[in-house]
Amino acid sequence: MTIFKKLAGRAFRRSVWVYHCNSGACNGCDIEILNILTPYYDVERFGIRLVGSPRQADAILLSGAVTRPTLPLVKKAYQAVPAPKLVFAIGSCAIGGGCWYDTYNVTGGGEKAIPVHYFIPGCPPRPEAIIYGVALALGLVDKKVAPVELKQMEFPVDMYRRAKLFEVNNVIYKLLGEEEDRLEFGRK
Amino acid sequence: MWLWNKIKQLAISFRAGVVTLRYPFEPRPAPEGFRGQPVWDHTKCIGCAGCASHCPARTIFLRDICQEVRILLYDSSRCTYCGRCADLCPEKAITMSDKFELATDNRQDITQSLELFMMTCQRCGRCYDLEIKNYIDRLSSLGYRYDSLEARKVIRRSTADFSPEELEKTVTYERPGRLEK
Numbered sequence: 195m196t197i198f199k200k201l202a203g204r205a206f207r208r209s210v211w212v213y214h215c216n217s218g219a220c221n222g223c224d225i226e227i228l229n230i231l232t233p234y235y236d237v238e239r240f241g242i243r244l245v246g247s248p249r250q251a252d253a254i255l256l257s258g259a260v261t262r263p264t265l266p267l268v269k270k271a272y273q274a275v276p277a278p279k280l281v282f283a284i285g286s287c288a289i290g291g292g293c294w295y296d297t298y299n300v301t302g303g304g305e306k307a308i309p310v311h312y313f314i315p316g317c318p319p320r321p322e323a324i325i326y327g328v329a330l331a332l333g334l335v336d337k338k339v340a341p342v343e344l345k346q347m348e349f350p351v352d353m354y355r356r357a358k359l360f361e362v363n364n365v366i367y368k369l370l371g372e373e374e375d376r377l378e379f380g381r382k
Numbered sequence: 383m384w385l386w387n388k389i390k391q392l393a394i395s396f397r398a399g400v401v402t403l404r405y406p407f408e409p410r411p412a413p414e415g416f417r418g419q420p421v422w423d424h425t426k427c428i429g430c431a432g433c434a435s436h437c438p439a440r441t442i443f444l445r446d447i448c449q450e451v452r453i454l455l456y457d458s459s460r461c462t463y464c465g466r467c468a469d470l471c472p473e474k475a476i477t478m479s480d481k482f483e484l485a486t487d488n489r490q491d492i493t494q495s496l497e498l499f500m501m502t503c504q505r506c507g508r509c510y511d512l513e514i515k516n517y518i519d520r521l522s523s524l525g526y527r528y529d530s531l532e533a534r535k536v537i538r539r540s541t542a543d544f545s546p547e548e549l550e551k552t553v554t555y556e557r558p559g560r561l562e563k
Contacts, residue, residue, distance in 0.1 A: 236402045286439065289489075290460030293439045303460070314485045315492060317462040322410050327485030329406040338483050342494040344424035 209241025210332065212282075213251035213275070217268050217304070219258030222318035223285040227255055229321040237325060240332065248272075253280040253331075255324075256310070259287040259294050260301040272308040280331060283310045284324060286317045412480040417463045419481045422456065422496055426475035429454065429498040433467035433476060442467065452500050458484065458492035 214227055230237050231244055245251050248271045260268050272281070283304045286292045291302035304310050314327035329335045403410060412418060429452045434442040439462050443455040468476040484492055 233401055234403060235405060239402070286460045286462050290439075290441075290457075292460050292462060295439065295460055312485060312487050313459065313489060313492070315458055315461065316482060316484070317464075320412070320482050322405055323482045323485060325405050326483045330485050330487075335406050337486060337491070339486050339491045341490050341492075343497075344422065344495070345497040346424050346427070346499045 209243060210252045210280075210328070211243045211245045211250055212253045212255050212328075213245055213248045213271070214255045215248075215257070215268060215271050217256060217258040217264040217288070217307075218261035218300075219285065219287060223257035223288070226318045226321050226324060227257065227284065230324050235321045235325060237328070240329070240334075242328060248274040249276070251275050252278070253282060253328075254308075255282050255284055256288045256304045256308075257284045259291045260304055260307045262299045262301065265301055265307055268304070268307050280312065281308055281310045282312045282314060282324075282327060282331070284314045284316075284327075285319060286315055289313045289315055292317070412482055416480050416482070417465045417478040419458060419463075419479055419484060419492075420456070420461070420465075420467055420476050421479045421481075422454070422494055423475045423477070424496050424498070426473045427454070427496060427498060428473055428475075429500055430472065432470050432472065436466055436470055438462065438464060438466065450500055452498045454496040454498060456494040456496075457489075458494075459489055 214224070216224055227244075229235060248254070252275070254272065254275060256268070258264075272279075281304070283289045287294070288304045289310075290305075291300060294300045295302045301307055312327055312331050314324055316323050319327075326335060330337060429444075431444045431454075434444045434454070439460045441457050441459070441461050443457070445453045445455065447453055463478070465478050468474075468478050486492060
């Protein structure tokens with residue numbers, strides 16, 4: 195990660211020009227991408243500029259689940275970007291396909307078409323979230339998410355042992371005189 | 383003349399002030415009612431799999447790794463943050479937090495996994511939760527079979543609620559017949 199960050203810092207020391215690639219999005223994410231260019235969330239203070247051609251761009255903002263007609267176009271746009279390039283998948287569609295992840299006419303996310311470097315989840319993501327993602331790539335902010343693993347309890351081996359002891363020491367089974375059969379049955 | 387125009391522009395822009403947010407360097411909390419990343423409370427979850435079966439993006443998985451342990455996996459990557467899981471959770475174990483800064487370079491960072499302990503029902507052999515708040519557990523305390531004799535002493539029987547008066551009323555109760563003309 196650190197090596198990649200250093201590389202990105204070296205490669206993108208100057209302004210990052212982004213190309214907005216819509217691959218069949220519902221326009222929700224596209225409107226949010228336009229929002230970050232407004233004076234309110236002015237991203238030109240980081241030197242980020244929206245350009246019309248992938249040949250001038252350093253990064254691709256990919257939105258939309260890559261549909262079957264747009265798949266070759268997305269690949270072409272990726273190839274047209276000059277060499278140190280970044281791809282941001284914006285919105286749940288571009289990351290994993292959204293609700294259409296297994297539909298016949300959808301590839302199922304940008305990752306199946308082109309290599310994706312940064313994921314910005316949300317449906318659509320807030321403009322702040324997009325700025326945060328781009329700033330994360332530029333090394334301005336730290337990552338805030340980590341995988342969460344929760345456990346209700348440890349596997350209760352003690353409980354089983356106690357139950358077994360109770361069965362062994364109980365008077366009823368001794369009185370009935372069938373403890374040996376029971377235990378053997380339990381073992382089987 | 384052009385200089386005068388520039389000065390006028392400057393005056394206008396000074397009057398307007400600065401509207402640009404200093405966002406990545408200043409926190410900007412989400413507005414009220416914003417649906418961010420859903421958060422699971424593992425102490426409340428009973429493992430009913432309602433969220434998994436109703437998720438529109440099918441991004442919540444359930445795996446029974448053995449009879450007692452069930453694993454709930456939430457992969458945030460294709461989550462649409464619709465809040466359906468939080469709506470239908472019977473124990474309110476899921477809350478939609480206002481966390482939106484989820485951008486990452488690794489898909490595994492936005493996953494959550496819960497390891498749930500499930501008890502085996504002595505009647506049907508399927509698993510359920512240990513806590514008494516569970517509906518099936520409440521059922522079991524009302525006379526369902528329970529093979530542990532130690533536990534059977536504590537369990538309330540259905541005969542504990544038995545009242546002979548109620549029975550008498552029920553037996554002697556007559557349904558209203560058809561009105562005679």
